[in-house]
Amino acid sequence: MWHEFERELEQHEAAGRKRTLRLLPEKTLDIASNDYLGLARHPEVVSAAQEAAQQFGAGARASRLVSGHFSLAQELENELARFKGSEASLVFSSGFATNVGILSALSNDSTTLFCHKRNHASLIDGCRLAEAKGATTRYFESTDKLRALLQNSTASRKIVLADGVFSMDGDLLPLPEVLALCDEFDALLMIDDAHGTGTLGGTGRGIEEHLGIHSERILTVGTLSKALGSQGGFVCGPRVAIDHFLAAAPSFIYSTGLNPPAVGAALAALHVLQREPQRVARCRYNARQLASGLVELGFDARFSGTPIVPVIVGGDHAALDLSACLEEQGIWCPAIRPPTVPRGTARLRLTACSEWTADEIDQILFRFASVKKSCDSGER
Numbered sequence: 001m002w003h004e005f006e007r008e009l010e011q012h013e014a015a016g017r018k019r020t021l022r023l024l025p026e027k028t029l030d031i032a033s034n035d036y037l038g039l040a041r042h043p044e045v046v047s048a049a050q051e052a053a054q055q056f057g058a059g060a061r062a063s064r065l066v067s068g069h070f071s072l073a074q075e076l077e078n079e080l081a082r083f084k085g086s087e088a089s090l091v092f093s094s095g096f097a098t099n100v101g102i103l104s105a106l107s108n109d110s111t112t113l114f115c116h117k118r119n120h121a122s123l124i125d126g127c128r129l130a131e132a133k134g135a136t137t138r139y140f141e142s143t144d145k146l147r148a149l150l151q152n153s154t155a156s157r158k159i160v161l162a163d164g165v166f167s168m169d170g171d172l173l174p175l176p177e178v179l180a181l182c183d184e185f186d187a188l189l190m191i192d193d194a195h196g197t198g199t200l201g202g203t204g205r206g207i208e209e210h211l212g213i214h215s216e217r218i219l220t221v222g223t224l225s226k227a228l229g230s231q232g233g234f235v236c237g238p239r240v241a242i243d244h245f246l247a248a249a250p251s252f253i254y255s256t257g258l259n260p261p262a263v264g265a266a267l268a269a270l271h272v273l274q275r276e277p278q279r280v281a282r283c284r285y286n287a288r289q290l291a292s293g294l295v296e297l298g299f300d301a302r303f304s305g306t307p308i309v310p311v312i313v314g315g316d317h318a319a320l321d322l323s324a325c326l327e328e329q330g331i332w333c334p335a336i337r338p339p340t341v342p343r344g345t346a347r348l349r350l351t352a353c354s355e356w357t358a359d360e361i362d363q364i365l366f367r368f369a370s371v372k373k374s375c376d377s378g379e380r
């Protein structure tokens, strides 16, 4: 009965695409985590999680619509809305759950979703759920293509879906252009700012602050699990949208509320971030240092002004080899392979942290240099 799956796993392994869970060895330098501001282990964030557990319990006990919700969740939502400059916000158990939940809630049979091809898997899955509710999905890769699709659309509800920062490449979509198209064709714009929250803009408010865009037609989704060092997801937008989601997003209604320790940690992380906005600039500065050092060493590292620095390797086996050689040097950076990225673009995806010292960056570069000398990191 499980035969088919065994065969499939064997094929993945032969192709260099098998995925396994690995224990993070002690004493390795993790250069692949999304803890951009070092907040996951910040003493204030950790003790806020402990205090929240003491006061409200380890779990939320039921869906917030059923068990009532606790004041801390309300406080976090108010704070997130203020932070993002929106009217209201709603938290979910993860960023993934947020995307699939609100896409389902936004869709009916007169909806067309315009989804960027490189959007995060949760938006792509969300589109499939939306299709089950009668929506149509169109995919675009350029603003020209988006314009053509919007022009030809007769849907009464149009929603453009865009990652703020593309998670595997670290680059940005030209959102001001996209927003102008949404204005022209009366579409909503849903931005997934999972990687921009805490890392972009002068004070870490994200992609909108970075680009100076603001509009009633924007819904912003984010995660508490990356720069904010906690766990959970959120959506910010007009009050009417938020009221609709809490009554119509299945992943909110039929799932247990975000647990108190995660809520407490995220709230504390937001406070640290607002008190110490220099973390934001330091994170991007470190990404730039890392990328330019790697380019000098001859790696195909790309810097787009965000903390995500992909190092394109090419072949799946070559990326695995490079990752393994780095691990021997005490550097943790797993290979990213298809189908997460296109064929022939397997890579290491490095992510900078604001808390790295200049010395640590030198250490990382030194180890990449010795790996380049000693290991066969070429295409096999």
Ligand SMILES: *Cc1c(COP(=O)(O)O)cnc(C)c1O
Binding pocket: 094, 095, 096, 097, 099, 120, 122, 163, 167, 192, 194, 195, 223, 224, 225, 231, 232, 233
């Ligand atoms: C990580 C990520 C998510 C999912 O967030 P989680 O809180 O980890 O579930 C959604 N969208 C993008 C673009 C992401 O990078």
